[in-house]
Amino acid sequence: MKAALISIGDELLIGQTINTNAAWLGKELSTIGIPVTTSWTIYDQPGDIKESLDHLMPKNQLIILTGGLGPTKDDLTKHTLTEYFNTSLEIVPEVLVRIEDFFKKRNRKMLDVNIQQAAFPVGATLLHNYHGTASGMWFEKDGCIVVSLPGVPYEMRGIMNDEVFPRLKELFETQELYHETLMTQGIGESYLAQEIEDWEDTVRADGLSLAYLPSPGIVKLRLSSKNGRIDSDKINTYFEEILKKLPKHAYSIGEKSISEILGQLLLEKNMTIGSVESCSGGTIAKELVKIAGSSRYYEGSIVAYSYKEKENILGISHEDLIKYGAVSEEIITQMAEKGRKLLGVDICVSTSGIAGPDGGLPNKPVGTVWIGVSTEKRVFKICLNFGEKRERNISMTALSALNLVRCEILGLNS
Amino acid sequence: MKAALISIGDELLIGQTINTNAAWLGKELSTIGIPVTTSWTIYDQPGDIKESLDHLMPKNQLIILTGGLGPTKDDLTKHTLTEYFNTSLEIVPEVLVRIEDFFKKRNRKMLDVNIQQAAFPVGATLLHNYHGTASGMWFEKDGCIVVSLPGVPYEMRGIMNDEVFPRLKELFETQELYHETLMTQGIGESYLAQEIEDWEDTVRADGLSLAYLPSPGIVKLRLSSKNGRIDSDKINTYFEEILKKLPKHAYSIGEKSISEILGQLLLEKNMTIGSVESCSGGTIAKELVKIAGSSRYYEGSIVAYSYKEKENILGISHEDLIKYGAVSEEIITQMAEKGRKLLGVDICVSTSGIAGPDGGLPNKPVGTVWIGVSTEKRVFKICLNFGEKRERNISMTALSALNLVRCEILGLNS
Numbered sequence: 001m002k003a004a005l006i007s008i009g010d011e012l013l014i015g016q017t018i019n020t021n022a023a024w025l026g027k028e029l030s031t032i033g034i035p036v037t038t039s040w041t042i043y044d045q046p047g048d049i050k051e052s053l054d055h056l057m058p059k060n061q062l063i064i065l066t067g068g069l070g071p072t073k074d075d076l077t078k079h080t081l082t083e084y085f086n087t088s089l090e091i092v093p094e095v096l097v098r099i100e101d102f103f104k105k106r107n108r109k110m111l112d113v114n115i116q117q118a119a120f121p122v123g124a125t126l127l128h129n130y131h132g133t134a135s136g137m138w139f140e141k142d143g144c145i146v147v148s149l150p151g152v153p154y155e156m157r158g159i160m161n162d163e164v165f166p167r168l169k170e171l172f173e174t175q176e177l178y179h180e181t182l183m184t185q186g187i188g189e190s191y192l193a194q195e196i197e198d199w200e201d202t203v204r205a206d207g208l209s210l211a212y213l214p215s216p217g218i219v220k221l222r223l224s225s226k227n228g229r230i231d232s233d234k235i236n237t238y239f240e241e242i243l244k245k246l247p248k249h250a251y252s253i254g255e256k257s258i259s260e261i262l263g264q265l266l267l268e269k270n271m272t273i274g275s276v277e278s279c280s281g282g283t284i285a286k287e288l289v290k291i292a293g294s295s296r297y298y299e300g301s302i303v304a305y306s307y308k309e310k311e312n313i314l315g316i317s318h319e320d321l322i323k324y325g326a327v328s329e330e331i332i333t334q335m336a337e338k339g340r341k342l343l344g345v346d347i348c349v350s351t352s353g354i355a356g357p358d359g360g361l362p363n364k365p366v367g368t369v370w371i372g373v374s375t376e377k378r379v380f381k382i383c384l385n386f387g388e389k390r391e392r393n394i395s396m397t398a399l400s401a402l403n404l405v406r407c408e409i410l411g412l413n414s
Numbered sequence: 415m416k417a418a419l420i421s422i423g424d425e426l427l428i429g430q431t432i433n434t435n436a437a438w439l440g441k442e443l444s445t446i447g448i449p450v451t452t453s454w455t456i457y458d459q460p461g462d463i464k465e466s467l468d469h470l471m472p473k474n475q476l477i478i479l480t481g482g483l484g485p486t487k488d489d490l491t492k493h494t495l496t497e498y499f500n501t502s503l504e505i506v507p508e509v510l511v512r513i514e515d516f517f518k519k520r521n522r523k524m525l526d527v528n529i530q531q532a533a534f535p536v537g538a539t540l541l542h543n544y545h546g547t548a549s550g551m552w553f554e555k556d557g558c559i560v561v562s563l564p565g566v567p568y569e570m571r572g573i574m575n576d577e578v579f580p581r582l583k584e585l586f587e588t589q590e591l592y593h594e595t596l597m598t599q600g601i602g603e604s605y606l607a608q609e610i611e612d613w614e615d616t617v618r619a620d621g622l623s624l625a626y627l628p629s630p631g632i633v634k635l636r637l638s639s640k641n642g643r644i645d646s647d648k649i650n651t652y653f654e655e656i657l658k659k660l661p662k663h664a665y666s667i668g669e670k671s672i673s674e675i676l677g678q679l680l681l682e683k684n685m686t687i688g689s690v691e692s693c694s695g696g697t698i699a700k701e702l703v704k705i706a707g708s709s710r711y712y713e714g715s716i717v718a719y720s721y722k723e724k725e726n727i728l729g730i731s732h733e734d735l736i737k738y739g740a741v742s743e744e745i746i747t748q749m750a751e752k753g754r755k756l757l758g759v760d761i762c763v764s765t766s767g768i769a770g771p772d773g774g775l776p777n778k779p780v781g782t783v784w785i786g787v788s789t790e791k792r793v794f795k796i797c798l799n800f801g802e803k804r805e806r807n808i809s810m811t812a813l814s815a816l817n818l819v820r821c822e823i824l825g826l827n828s
Contacts, residue, residue: 011627013450014593015441016636016669018434022455027429036427038462039455041436048452072607072626111608113649118738133604151629154803179428191508193486194525210465210484213425222430255430259518274723281703282696285717292804293770300723302716308758309688309714313727344722357706389568 001172003029004056005039008077009151010066012041021066021156028160030177032169033228034062044068046080053084057144062168067151069134071113080136081148082121085139089119092126092135097295099133127163131155136163145171178228181213182221182239183252183261185403189214192221192249196242203238216392216411217399220255248412251403258402259287259294260364264298265409271346273405275301276314276339278326278368279353283398299345304335314338327352329381336374347409349401355393367393371401373408380404380413415586417443418470419453422463422481422491423565426455427536435480435570442574444591446583447642448476458482460494467498471558476582479769482567483548485527488493492551495562496535499553500815506540506549513547541577545569550577559585592642596653597666597675597823599817603628606635606663610656617652632812634669642669659662662826663818672816673701673708687819689715690728690753692740693767693783697812713759718749730751741766743795750788761823762788763815769807781807783787785815787822794818794827 005025010015022039029036037060042048044067056063068077096118103110117133118178120126127136127147132155137148147164149156184192189212193200203210203223208231213220223238225231239253245250252261266273275284285301288294304310307321316334332352340348353369360366367387373380382404386396405414425431432761436453443450451474456462458481470477482491496503510532517524524561530546534540541550541561546569553560561578563570588726598606603626607614617624619638622645627634637652639645653667666675680687689698699715702708721735730748738744746766754762767783775781781801787794800810821827 010625010638011634011636012437013440013453015437016593016595016627016634017438017629018432018437020432023426023432025429026427031429037457039427041453043451070626070628071604098591108602108605111604111606114604122483132552154806179430181430188522190485190525190528191522193527211424212484213430214484215431220430222425224424273686277696277699279703282691282699282717283703285691285696285719286700286808288481289697289719290805290808295719298715299720300727301696301719302727303696303703303714305703305709305715306713312758313714313716342727344726355703364498365696391704392568394700394704 001034001062002037002060003034003062003064004037004060006046006049006052006063006065007039007041007058007151008065009041010043010069014042021151024153024157024262025064025066025160028165030179032165033177034168034172035177039115044076046083049077049080050084053146057142057146061144063144063146065146065148069150071111071117071133078119078121078147081137081139081146082251085121085124085141087121087123090119090122091115092120093118095126095135096229098128102133112263127159129155129159130162131158138164138167176233176294178225178231180223180232180235180239180253181255182223182242182250183254183256183258183303184221184246184249185251185258185399186405187219187246187249189219192219195246199238199241199245206234208235208238213391217396247410248403248407251406257287257290258399258406260291262402262406263288263291263294263297265406266347269409271409272297272299274299274339274343274345274348276335276348276350277301278301278305278310278335278351279355280351280394280397280401281305283346283394283400284349284351287398287402299343302339302342310335314342318368325364327368327370329370329383332370332372332381333374336372336379340374346375347405349405350374351397351401353393353397356388356390369393369397369400371397371404373401373404373413375408379382380408415448415476416451416474417448417476418451418474419477420463420466420470420477420479421453421455421565422458422479422568423455424457426481427457433567434567438567438571439478439480439574444593446579447591448582454689454761457749458490460490460497463491463494465499469559471556471560473573474509475558476610477560478496478578479560479562480570482499483562483564485525485531485547489653491562492533492535495551495553495560497562499535499538499555501535501537504536505529505532506534509534509540512542515664516547535821541573542574544576544826545570545572548764552578552581592639592645592649594637594646594649594653595669596637596656596664596669597668597670597672598633598660598663599631599665599672599813600817601633601660601663603633606633613652613655613659620648620684622649622652631810660823661824662750662817665820671701671704671798672820675706676816676820677702677705679820683823685823686711686713686758688713688757688759688762689815690749690751690762690764691715691717691751692724692765693769694808694811694815695810698763698765698815701812701816716753716756724749728756739778741768741782741784742782746784746786746795747788747793750786750793754788760789761819763819764788765811765815767811768800769811770804783807783811783814785811785818787815787827789822794822
């Protein structure tokens with residue numbers, strides 16, 4: 001069984017919206033053994049929609065369309081599909097009631113355009129949308145299933161989980177593809193490739209395929225097997241070799257964020273954490289809080305962005321700030337130590353750097369970042385440089401800081 | 415002139431990486447009047463790459479491929495294109511020197527795989543990569559230009575800006591499409607559509623096309639004209655009507671974040687800002703700091719996530735926390751006021767809510783969020799509900815809080 005995705009929307013092609021739906025669908029479908037052969041993005045225009053179906057239906061047994069089902073006048077997909085599958089629209093009373101309920105529950109007035117969302121192509125299977133007002137549609141023709149879903153991500157995901165996956169699992173015995181991912185932080189793709197060159201030859205010779213997936217600060221290694229879950233132990237064993245070989249960088253088997261892994265570690269060690277942030281501006285706090293249940297180990301943070309806050313809230317002396325500069329080993333040490341005591345936490349991470357685009361100095365160019373990690377035992381300090389882009393500097397600082405905290409707890413920082 | 419995009423990479427189809435390159439290329443190309451007719455994502459496999467080119471080259475004058483050019487063994491695109499265009503690879507000494515330089519500057523050892531990155535198809539135009547080690551390639555055949563670029567976003571963007579756009583502008587006199595966007599916050603797509611129904615009919619009758627682009631907390635309105643920049647004043651005038659009609663929601667003509675617009679407003683009014691965050695966990699701070707130059711108005715934040723920090727850092731009494739609960743009008747008021755004084759800022763925004771998935775109460779379900787905005791004059795307070803998803807709650811809280819600060823400064827909060 002093969003699937004193709006069609007994402008509909010001018011906003012995707014002119015780049016006003018990034019296509020996250022295709023990524024989610026690709027991941028979920030491949031997990032249940034339905035490979036996505038290709039993913040197309042097209043305009044919300046009848047001609048383009050029909051041509052894509054003509055091209056992709058003969059080559060695939062499943063097509064999932066997303067987008068074009070909104071209540072507004074620029075959404076043409078429902079009408080186009082109704083015509084393509086030679087049927088007509090009729091109001092479905094049951095859906096109308098649900099839409100009315102949807103608005104009642106939220107204390108909002110129902111609009112005329114929303115009534116039209118209860119119109120549905122006769123003969124298609126209705127896929128209930130419990131998170132919004134546009135129903136999903138399931139057509140079948142010439143051995144191919146065509147599913148049309150709204151483009152709003154959480155509505156699309158809801159209908160897939162509630163209505164589409166159960167039907168797909170019932171209809172098809174799928175050959176399961178198996179993927180697993182190893183996460184690394186703070187090592188570039190080429191270096192990683194060199195470090196694991198022999199290992200890479202071994203896993204490939206063993207019939208597994210390997211991919212490097214680099215993004216700023218993180219390189220994921222993905223091993224895939226066509227034999228399905230039966231190879232999971234083998235893949236795990238291979239990845240454990242990397243965890244042992246590169247413990248400062250390889251932090252998780254399975255796709256997890258550093259803050260999630262760090263959270264588990266803090267719970268295990270029964271430790272609390274806080275942060276004192278300057279250049280990372282709350283990003284470390286945000287990453288820690290993102291994890292459900294983080295209140296069990298995360299206490300709070302101080303974003304001391306200006307000199308004033310470094311003095312007022314943290315009690316760093318004005319003289320020291322002038323003498324050493326805010327981006328210095330001395331100040332980062334004080335930030336981490338004073339922060340740990342003020343917040344009353346077991347481990348406190350501090351950041352201070354020049355995020356850019358302005359503020360660079362000859363001996364401290366844009367991208368220079370000091371990170372400190374304070375525990376009762378010591379303050380570990382490191383100076384890094386992440387280059388010239390502000391957003392990249394901020395996110396790299398936060399990722400590196402979180403990984404350095406992990407390494408400090410595990411005794412890996414020299 | 416029409417363009418098509420081909421994004422290459424297993425990681426895109428199985429959803430491990432979200433395709434941001436296609437969005438960026440779509441936006442940049444449409445701005446210079448080259449519409450992207452379709453965007454395909456395919457596997458890094460010779461057969462798929464060749465078939466896609468066979469299909470798309472006759473229908474387009476420009477194809478841009480991204481991805482598959484990395485140094486590692488899973489990257490097959492350069493070899494495939496070399497074969498497709500009937501040529502062969504040769505080491506280019508100039509590129510080899512640049513790659514050596516690249517590693518020298520970063521104090522890193524050059525690897526064997528990197529030397530192979532200096533191999534280039536004979537007869538293709540070399541597109542220099544000043545941000546990485548994989549060069550871009552420019553082929554021409556049967557009236558179609560085929561450009562192949564690395565998939566790492568900042569490298570791809572660099573080569574487009576340095577090498578591809580200047581060539582395209584020289585080669586083609588392009589008909590300019592013109593898009594402009596109006597940003598709104600805190601109003602759903604259907605409501606917005608109802609509020610501007612008559613306006614919508616008018617703009618469509620005037621030959622413009624309108625799209626609604628919803629994402630959590632933000633709905634963008636996009637007006638497009640096929641007449642190019644000549645219609646920019648007209649579109650601006652239409653959008654100004656919406657700014658006047660819906661000042662609490664419509665916050666910018668042109669695609670800007672609320673934190674950027676708020677930053678401009680704070681500079682105009684010569685005001686400083688800080689935040690005291692519980693459920694938003696530093697996200698407001700992060701959004702403010704993201705803007706270059708924010709140090710001119712942003713002082714700092716306190717993330718008081720636990721009761722302990724609300725007591726220790728902010729000085730809220732334990733009795734009040736027990737009596738009212740952390741998610742309450744009373745506590746949010748104290749957080750905003752005490753925060754404003756402690757941070758020494760003109761305006762301070764506070765958040766406290768139940769982000770979920772746990773912690774809901776019968777009278778305060780998951781998603782309940784209090785936001786406070788304190789100035790010298792008063793504390794404005796509001797209670798909202800954003801539903802059940804943790805990440806969505808956090809980001810919606812931050813967006814709403816930033817917009818409420820904007821409205822408070824402009825005297826729009828009743």
